Amino acid sequence: MKRTATAHWSGTLKEGKGELTTPSGILNNSNYSFKTRFEEGVSGTNPEELLAAAHAGCFTMAVGAALTQKGITGIDLHTEAAVSMEGLKITGVHLTISGSVAGISQDEFSAITKDAEKNCLISQALSIPITSEAKLG
Structure with missing residues (x-):
């Protein structure tokens, strides 16, 4: 069995943004970024x-x-x-x-x-x- 997910990133570390997607569709171009990772109150995951x-x-x-x-x-x-x-x-x-x-x-x-x-x-x-x-x- 193998499970997969994909990540896409555009831009610089602090100003860029990315999307995460899983084959199940639970994550579907879900937002993640430096801000969602290191700052409180920003919508998205990490x-x-x-x-x-x-x-x-x-x-x-x-x-x-x-x-x-x-x-x-x-x-x-x-x-x-x-x-x-x-x-x-x-x-x-x-x-x-x-x-x-x-x-x-x-x-x-x-x-x-x-x-x-x-x-x-x-x-x-x-x-x-x-x-x-x-x-x-």
Whole structure:
């Protein structure tokens, strides 16, 4: 299996702009630029936001898969991924997951999320510190 995306860029770094597109159409000439990457309140996306979205999705699916393998149904999960940067370096990702899961203790839920933190595909692809916290409720 191979997944693809395309990026187009026109202009200088600070004044230029780009578009990101995926075959699924979810991203279709989606705006990204220096301003969407480094300034607040500018409409558009950036690579770090997309990394956060990919990591949140992968991690949440990994937790859901582990719960499903335990025979648990009625799973409702929500994850926020926060990508930290210092200058031009990504220094870590923190995943916060909460959810409603019947028939599981907080300790079991935390153990499952710690495993997903280390073993989801996006976590495995990154060489930065990754942390997580889990809350049932």
